[in-house]
Amino acid sequence: MLDRTRMPSASTAHALARGLGWFSLALGAAELFAPRALTRRIGLRGQEGLVQACGAREITTGIGLLTTSQPAPWLWGRVAGDVLDLATLAAGSDGSSRRRGARGLAMAAVLGVTALDVAAALAASGTERPRRRLTYGYDRRRGFRDLPDRMRGIARDAVVPKDMRFPEKLRPWGGGGS
8 A cells, every 4th residue: 555645745746747758758759669679579579559559658648747737647647558558568478488588577667667657646646736827917017107297198199090080970979089
C-alpha cells in the first residue's frame, strides 16, 4: 500500500510530470522510429506495428504532460499504458528462449516506471489546483496622463471626422449630434 504522507509536494509532482513527459517523448520516438530493433532485442518479432502504436501513445501522453497545467489525467493515462505494455511483454513471444531474459529485464523496467507513474499520478491527483478566474490587475495603473485641470476641455475643439458623424437621417430632431 502506498503511504500518502510520503507523497511528493505539488511542485515536485508537477516537476515529476514534466520529466515523465520528456521520458514519454523519448521512449515514444524510439518505439515509433525503431520498432524492428526493439522487437528483435526483446523477442517480440512480428509485433512492430503494435510497438509503433505504443510509441504514438507515448508521444501523445508526453505532449499532454508537457502542455497541461493539470497533469493527473495524463499521468493516469501513462499508468494505463504501462499496464498494456506489461500485458504485451507477458503475452508476446517469438519462441526465442534467448530473448526471455531481455524481455524479463524490459518488464522489470516497465514495472519500475509504473511505480513512478502511480506515485506521480497519486501526488498530482491530490494536489490539483482549482482553475483561477481571470482577473485584471490594476495595481500598476498610474491614472490619468496629465493633471485633470490641464485635460479639462481639451476635446472641445476636436473636429469629428466625416465618417464618424451621424448620418443625416439618423440625427436627433434637435439638429445636433454631429
